[in-house]
Amino acid sequence: MPEEWLVIAMSWAMWLIGFITMGNALIQSILFLRVARRAGAKLGLKPEVLRRALHAAFITSFGPCLGIFVGMVPLVIALGGAVAFIRESAGVGSIMFELIAARSGAEAAGVPLTREGMTLLGLATILWTMAAGSVEWVIIGGVFTRWLPALRDKMGGGDPELISLISVAIMLGAFSRLFTTDNIMPAIRLARFAPLTAGITGLVVAVSWIKLADRLRKPWLKEYFMLLAIVLGMAVAQLLFGG
Amino acid sequence: MSKEEKYWGMSPLPLEEKRKIMNTEYFPKIHMYGLITSLIHALIIFLPVIYLALVHGVFPPWDIAVKAFIGIASIAGPYWVIEPISYFAVLGAAGTYISFLAGNISNMRLPVSAVAQEVAGVKEGSPEGEIIGAIGIVASQWVLSIITFAAALTVTAVVEIMPPGVKKAFDWLLPALWGGIYGQFGLRNPRLAVIALAICIPLVYSRILPAYLEIPVMVFGMAVIAIVLYKKGIWVKK
Numbered sequence: 295m296p297e298e299w300l301v302i303a304m305s306w307a308m309w310l311i312g313f314i315t316m317g318n319a320l321i322q323s324i325l326f327l328r329v330a331r332r333a334g335a336k337l338g339l340k341p342e343v344l345r346r347a348l349h350a351a352f353i354t355s356f357g358p359c360l361g362i363f364v365g366m367v368p369l370v371i372a373l374g375g376a377v378a379f380i381r382e383s384a385g386v387g388s389i390m391f392e393l394i395a396a397r398s399g400a401e402a403a404g405v406p407l408t409r410e411g412m413t414l415l416g417l418a419t420i421l422w423t424m425a426a427g428s429v430e431w432v433i434i435g436g437v438f439t440r441w442l443p444a445l446r447d448k449m450g451g452g453d454p455e456l457i458s459l460i461s462v463a464i465m466l467g468a469f470s471r472l473f474t475t476d477n478i479m480p481a482i483r484l485a486r487f488a489p490l491t492a493g494i495t496g497l498v499v500a501v502s503w504i505k506l507a508d509r510l511r512k513p514w515l516k517e518y519f520m521l522l523a524i525v526l527g528m529a530v531a532q533l534l535f536g537g
Numbered sequence: 538m539s540k541e542e543k544y545w546g547m548s549p550l551p552l553e554e555k556r557k558i559m560n561t562e563y564f565p566k567i568h569m570y571g572l573i574t575s576l577i578h579a580l581i582i583f584l585p586v587i588y589l590a591l592v593h594g595v596f597p598p599w600d601i602a603v604k605a606f607i608g609i610a611s612i613a614g615p616y617w618v619i620e621p622i623s624y625f626a627v628l629g630a631a632g633t634y635i636s637f638l639a640g641n642i643s644n645m646r647l648p649v650s651a652v653a654q655e656v657a658g659v660k661e662g663s664p665e666g667e668i669i670g671a672i673g674i675v676a677s678q679w680v681l682s683i684i685t686f687a688a689a690l691t692v693t694a695v696v697e698i699m700p701p702g703v704k705k706a707f708d709w710l711l712p713a714l715w716g717g718i719y720g721q722f723g724l725r726n727p728r729l730a731v732i733a734l735a736i737c738i739p740l741v742y743s744r745i746l747p748a749y750l751e752i753p754v755m756v757f758g759m760a761v762i763a764i765v766l767y768k769k770g771i772w773v774k775k
Contacts, residue, residue, distance in 0.1 A: 302593060311584045312689070316682050318581055319639045322574035323675040326567060326631045330671045333563035337555055337664060343546040343657045344672060350656035351649050351673035352680060358645035359677075359684040361710040366688045367696050379689035380585060383682050384578070384639035391613060391640075398608030402601045414589075419597040419605050421585040426602075427609030428640075429582050430617040435637025436575020440568040442625040442633065446662065449626075449760060454552060454663055459763050461626050461661035463729055465651065465722045467759030468623065470733035471751050472643060473715045474741045482742065492709035496716030501724055504655070513545065516656045520648055520717050527713025532706035 299414040300374060308376035312383060319384035350517040357524040365389035372396065372407050373420065381424055392424060399423030488535035496527035546658035547665055555664040563668070564630060571634035578638050615749040623756045626662060627651065631671035635678055644711060648718050649677040655721060728772055733759055 302308070334344055362382060369378040369392055381392050400407040402423070405416035450457035477493035480486040500523040507515035548555065590596040597605070620642065625633050627647055636646040651661075653673030659665035696704060723730035737755055740746065746754060766772055 302589070307588055307592070308585065311581075311588060312686075314584065315578075315581050316686070318574060318578050319635070319678055320682060322570065322578075322638060323635060323678045325570045325574070326635065326671055327675045329563060329566045329570070330631060330668045330675070333558060334665075334668045334672075336558045336562055337668070338548040338550055339546065339665060339668065343659070343665075343669070346546075347653040347657040347669045347672050348676050351653045351676035354649045354652040354673075355645055355677035355680040357710070358641065358648065358714065359680050361644065361707060361714075362641065362681070363684050363688045363692060364696060364704070364707045366685070366692050370689065370692050375689035375692075377585070378692075379685055382640075382685040382688070384678075388641055388644060394612055395609045398612075399605045402605035402608060403597060414593070414595050415597060415601075418586070418589045418595045419601055421589060422597055422602055423605040423609050425582045425586050426606045427613050429579050430613075431620070431637045431640075432575050432579045432582065434617055435621050435633055436572050436579070438621065439571060439625070439630055439633045439637075440564075442622070443564065443630060445622075446626045449764070450662065454660065456764065456767050457626075457662035458660045458666075459726070459767055460760050461666075462722055462725045463733075463759040463763035464623070464626050464756050465647070465661075465718070466726070466729050466733040467737075467755035467757075468643070468647070468752055469715055469719050469722065470730075470737040470759075471741065471755045472711075473719050474734065474737045475748075475751075477712045477715060478738060479741060488709055489712035492712040493716030493719075496713035497720035497723070498716075500717040500720035504721060504724055508543070511542070513656060513658060516652070519721070520652050520714070523717030523720070524710060524713045527716055528706040528709045531709040531713070532702060536702060536705050 297412075299412055299417045300409065302414065303374040303417055304376050308380065312376055312379040315380050316383040346514060346517070349514075353517050354520045357521045362389060368393060369396070372409065372412075373417070377421070391428065395424045395427050396420050398427075486535075488531040491534055492527040492531035495530040496523040499523040499526050544658050544660060546669070547660065547663070559664045559667065563664075567631045567634070567671075571631070575634060575638055619749065619753045623753055626760075627670075628674070629667040629670045631667070632674040635674050639678055639681065641681065644714065645677055645681070646674050648714060649673045651718060651721060729759065729763060729766075732762065 366378050366382055397407055399420035400416055403416040403419035405411055405413050450460055473493060477489045481490040500519050503519040503522060504516055507513060621633060621637055624642060628636050628650055632650055636642045650670040650673050654661055654666050654669050657669045659669050
């Protein structure tokens, strides 16, 4: 007989909450798609452009989603499928955030983050921590986003060339930090070379593939570059340094 | 490949007209839907807590609830404000609403938005870029919904039958993704890519800043560097 907390965590009511959470995100995305399509048509975007973008997005999201799939294992093992579904389909947090929140909640309630030893109070505290720790993103994003376009245009002074350059610089700024922390630092500090190998492979694959697509004048080939970069990066790192 | 060919997806309309369309037909609706769905979501997020409290009569005593909240707020707190501002320029308005309602930003939303814009041949930060980025992030939300539901039902069984080498390889998924996206944007501006790493490696190595400030410092630092180089006409045609 499973324990009370697990029965509740896996109850139909919790799955229903999962569908409500996912549903709201889906409704939002469908509303946005309609607005974007209409505005795109008014702007004179070719249907081909929209189709390619959609196609590329499906292929590109597949890689990261597989990562999320595998990353959900500890969450499913600890708290059951329904909680993991509620939190990951549209619960703001990355897997990393959810695990930190779960740990923080479990610690405050004085229970371990495992099926053995978990209690109903522990579950309630964990769910509270996950919700209270992530609702701020939803509120801040939801309320303040309307003022952000003006901020960007102000930075670029209305010059489209400069706005485009700033967007590229911002991406390089953000991802240089992620590349440094996750790929370069393990090599420098711990002599662990697998992450750096994965990163360099991913970088070389992405650059070569994009250049090849440009040279062949086949832009649709680019749809696959991120998936390829991820798969080959993982494979090369695992084969050389995976152990 | 010429610049015209690379940006084959851009609309021939004059910029002023495009901005007018965006400001009358696009942004008002996106902001309205974005605000409403976000506020509804702020309630939905608490449904599991409400359900446990009302139906099963369980809610942590306030001292425990506050302790747990402080635990997560001290780690996540800075990101609540920093992330929407830092990533907006790339995610666009619709992309920002989805991203901060449903998460997974650096590992999925940013790459998807960037790749969609690259494939569709539109410029980042342009009206076309906003629309294409939005469509890309919408698609990513659909894939995420399906995969997380599948994962909730099957993940433990599927992972059990994976060979250990394949399972382990997923540890390198994010490093490979960071490399791929750095390559994509490095191609757009190789010099800025070198500058960013040359600043970032010593910055992270020296631990001079708390970790949560490293991304905003790099994001705004690179934006300022780009503006200065552009205004002075260094490396880029003004």
